[in-house]
Amino acid sequence: EMRAELDDFIRTYDPEGLRSEHEALTEGDTSSLANLYYYVMRHYANHATTDKEVSQRIAHRERKAGVVRVTDPHCLDVEAQIIEIGKLRAKRMDPRLDGLSADDWALLRESDAIIFNIDYPLGMAAYHIFSQMSTAINRIQGVYIMGKAATLNGRVGDVMIPNVIYDEHSKNSYLFRNCFTSQDVSPYLNFGTVFDNQKAVTVRGTLLQNRDFMHVFYEEG
Template sequence: MDRSVPKTGSEEIELYIRTYYSLLRSSHAVQLDALVETHLTMGSSLHINARQPTPDASALFYSIMRLPACIADVDLVVMGQTDRVFRDYGYPIVDDWQRVIAPARRRRMSYDGKNTLAVYIASRSDIDDLIPTLVAYQIEWNKLHLILQSLTVQATLAAYAADPSLSRTADLARVLEISPDDLSRLQEAWGREMIPTLKKVAKSPKRFAVRLLAGTYINYQRATSDWWRSVRERIAIDIEDRPVYFVSSNVHAIPNLLSGLALRDEEEILRFVDRVGDPALKAEYDYVRVRAELNNKNNFLYYALRRYASVPDVESRRLDAERQHGIYRAPALHGFDIEAEIIELSKLDPERMDPRLLCGGLDEMRRLQDSDAVIVNIDYPLGMAAYHVLAKISQDATRM
């Protein structure tokens, strides 16, 4: 392992990366304690106060939002690309574990209900994102653990649990050595689990172990191949010898603009907004009504459609409307968590489209019906995963 003293900030980052990849070459789980030194030396802009004895609430909040709630109970994080990799390395039923999600990071993860988290990785970028997040979480957990050993702090926590008033909130923030605003953010992140989580923090320090089951380039290629094969099985559209437009976007924006469902169901959606009583949704609607602009109204309808789709039968009608207009979805059911869409331009109906897409009038837009081109939309792969996905699709799409 290269442990030479770095001379610049970039060298410190490179040393950190080299260190954890060297550790991950082990065939066994490795303790993240071994990375704390280089993590602190790196001086991450996302963990500015890592060296301070007081908690860095911003770094903790960032980590919490990118890890599943069960992370408070996890001791071992196992990383692999596919179900097959997990099976080959002694985890045969990972697919039957509880699926868990992180609020601010889309990544397929499964929890065994005890102390092990399985994380599906699509590229080295997932490792470069996950490892520093885990280390930061562990560092900040252990700072709070030391603080919570005080009987005074424990009494203040118990008082807050019994009566979370503003004064008790201020008292708890003070003894935890963070600001009331930071405590509010942690409460937002942890929700109802904040008190139980802080009790877990008080009970024991965090000592993560991590294990990378297979990290070779060929394993990432195999994972991408398995994912693309699953997409092709669900969407039986031949893209060979057809013009292909490759897009990386969320899976709502393009179908909303092309299918016309939200515009067609405008009255029902607006009645739903009035009925559901969501203050944020209602405030946005009131703003749109005051402005009375087409762009604002249509954008609001697309925004509200995501909530409206929770109404029985609406989701099935939405998918039917999309398929009628050549929009086909392939949800991420196995492997890494990337949803895909394939859209046949010849089946699009310009009269259903968002008016902002109509270039040159309806007659010009109807020329799309003579096109054999397709759009392949991939839901925002992280980092190098985008390269693996694009490389794989380009093997089939000869006219991309």
């Protein structure tokens, strides 16, 4: 509904140099355009020239769709979203998520479950958030962790699914059965490749790494 406004904003202010990307996507008319609009919407809402009414309008539409955004949590400098499963509607979803039947959607409308989506908590912040939630919430159906990472194989936009994580802090290796495989994720990607059964390394800091150090992990598989 805000496409025209976002188009004008991108052409006028070129946030993060995205004008050329926007023009290429507009010409190609790919599904990635929706992702671009979602990303630019935050810049648009927070821009000095944007009326405060715009932020209120965005928040109102999100609440109607079952999404409550917590932008000022006071205790932690991370944004969060509370998504009510019962308010999700098929017409608002990405068209790639079309696997649910009418009966499935009817069942979801009766659900009182929520998705608590936290924007990028790091290290101990993530640990403390999960500790508090696990003690305060009666029933947790699942915890899903997704983030960006540098990979020794692959290209930008590829997806890595690990089942082993080495922690440089404790020197421990953690083996687990990941609930996702490449077959689960690949159908939803327009671009990129999915690598599963991978090994991940959590480090003290990216600047402390070097080629020789990474080569050891690469040789270990």
